Amino acid sequence: DGGITQSPKYLFRKEGQNVTLSCEQNLNHDAMYWYRQDPGQGLRLIYYSQIVNDFQKGDIAEGYSVSREKKESFPLTVTSAQKNPTAFYLCASSIGTGSEAFFGQGTRLTVV
Amino acid sequence: GENVEQHPSTLSVQEGDSAVIKCTYSDSASNYFPWYKQELGKRPQLIIDIRSNVGEKKDQRIAVTLNKTAKHFSLHITETQPEDSAVYFCAASLLMTTDSWGKLQFGAGTQVVVTP
Numbered sequence: 001d002g003g004i005t006q007s008p009k010y011l012f013r014k015e016g017q018n019v020t021l022s023c024e025q026n027l028n029h030d031a032m033y034w035y036r037q038d039p040g041q042g043l044r045l046i047y048y049s050q051i052v053n054d055f056q057k058g059d060i061a062e063g064y065s066v067s068r069e070k071k072e073s074f075p076l077t078v079t080s081a082q083k084n085p086t087a088f089y090l091c092a093s094s095i096g097t098g099s100e101a102f103f104g105q106g107t108r109l110t111v112v
Numbered sequence: 113g114e115n116v117e118q119h120p121s122t123l124s125v126q127e128g129d130s131a132v133i134k135c136t137y138s139d140s141a142s143n144y145f146p147w148y149k150q151e152l153g154k155r156p157q158l159i160i161d162i163r164s165n166v167g168e169k170k171d172q173r174i175a176v177t178l179n180k181t182a183k184h185f186s187l188h189i190t191e192t193q194p195e196d197s198a199v200y201f202c203a204a205s206l207l208m209t210t211d212s213w214g215k216l217q218f219g220a221g222t223q224v225v226v227t228p
Contacts, residue, residue: 033216040121042220043156043201058215059113090155094216098144098163098205101216103155 003027006091006104013078013085013111021076021107023091030096032074036060037088037106046089049074050096078109086111114139116204118219125226131189133222135202138183144205145178145185150221151198159200160187192226199223 004025013019023032031050035043045058049068063082068074074093078085088108094101115138125131137145146161162169162176162185169176173192178185189196202219 031216035218040220042118043218045215045217048215056215059217092216100146100158100161103157105155 004091004093004102004104006107008107009105011107011109013109015111016080018077018079019109021078021089023074023076023104024072025093026072027093027102029093031094032068033092033101034066034076035090035092037090043090046076085109114142114204114206114215114217116202116217116219118202118222120222121220122223125192127192127194127226127228129192131192131224133187133200133202134184135219136184137204139206140183142204142206146203147176147187148201148203149198150201156201194226194228197224197226
């Protein structure tokens with residue numbers, strides 16, 4: 001079953017802790033993206049990567065970090081420096097620039 | 113960098129009427145403009161897209177128009193049905209530039225409500 005998978009679906013974090021959200025795809029896509037979705041604010045780009053071992057900051061990268069060691073995987077770490085991390089996080093992938101992006105089911109992160 | 117603005121933020125239409133959502137983009141290097149639909153509790157899914165070498169594209173009840181000179185593009189839904197109720201996002205993708213190639217930038221979304 002091909003697709004893009006995010007895990008976990010729900011995640012709870014204590015203040016001051018780092019947490020890593022997983023994103024895996026078996027679509028052989030080069031490009032991968034992380035978005036944050038808050039009510040009324042659409043999809044805001046956190047980080048994106050066009051090729052392995054390379055990634056770029058999006059509009060709201062502060063307090064987040066990523067890695068792209070494998071083509072299939074693009075994990076997002078929400079660090080304690082992120083002031084308001086409670087949100088819905090969506091990962092996406094595409095063949096490359098100018099092609100359809102496929103989204104994962106999302107991870108809802110709650111800071112408790 | 114690219115900035116995509118989307119209007120309106122909410123849109124209520126009567127079943128059978130048409131709905132129009134408009135987006136503007138800032139970077140003339142952008143060449144790919146997709147539209148995504150996100151139903152409640154689900155992931156966004158592509159419904160239609162357009163590239164900068166065409167001005168209009170249709171797929172059944174939905175169509176997208178692009179005005180490169182004015183840097184805006186619009187989504188048109190005709191004969192709306194209750195199942196069209198969702199949040200719609202426009203997006204723009206940049207060509208390779210020095211520092212932001214491949215970026216897929218979304219608008220803030222439009223909540224469409226179709227009432228029977």
